[in-house]
Amino acid sequence: MHDANRTANLLGATALAVSDLALTGATRAAGVSASGAAALVVLSASPGLSVTELGRRVGLSQPAAARMVDSLQSGGLVERRQGPGRWVSVKATAAGRRTARTMLAARGTPLSGIVEALDEGERETLDALLEKLLTRLYGEVGDADLVCRLCDREGCVRGGAVCPVGQAERDERSEGGDDGRPEPGGG
Secondary structure, eight states: OHHHHHHHHHHHHHHHHHHHHHHHHHHHHHTOOHHHHHHHHHHSSSSTTEEHHHHHTTOOOOOHHHHHHHHHHHSEEEEEEOOOOTTEEEOOHHHHHHHHHHHHHHHHHHHHHHHHTTOOOOOOOOHHHHHHHHHHHHHHHHHHHTTTTTOOOOHHHHGGGOHHHHHHHHHIIIIIIIOOOOOOOTO
């Protein structure tokens, strides 16, 4: 009989180690915090978000998001733009977009190295299992933007593939769970 607790423990250890490798690469490449790295990736895909919306997408409160944007702005990575009324949008600068690309490459390199331990059939099996887990995680988290905050969105949909998180969100919305937010960029 299979021990589900062992599987959960192995998954936990793997998830933590993979997360550490990915975050270390991304934050080191950008010289920013994990939330700052996520913000640059998010803004590269969705320029012009408000500070509040950017914070929501990276898992920060509005005050914490404002401090993060201040830090990124002082580093020349983002800029605020006044919109109508009190609306202020945040956009990545050219340096911020370059930094986001560098971060995604730095994040992807150790992850690619890990999956190189698997043969093609094992990678296909892992893809299917990860898609299933990500669909479930979307159901738990309920926010595709938050789940995919450090994703290489183009890499996820390369070759006509469908982002499982974006698909889970579209499926939820088609079942009447529309929360009024725009669709995620995950495809």
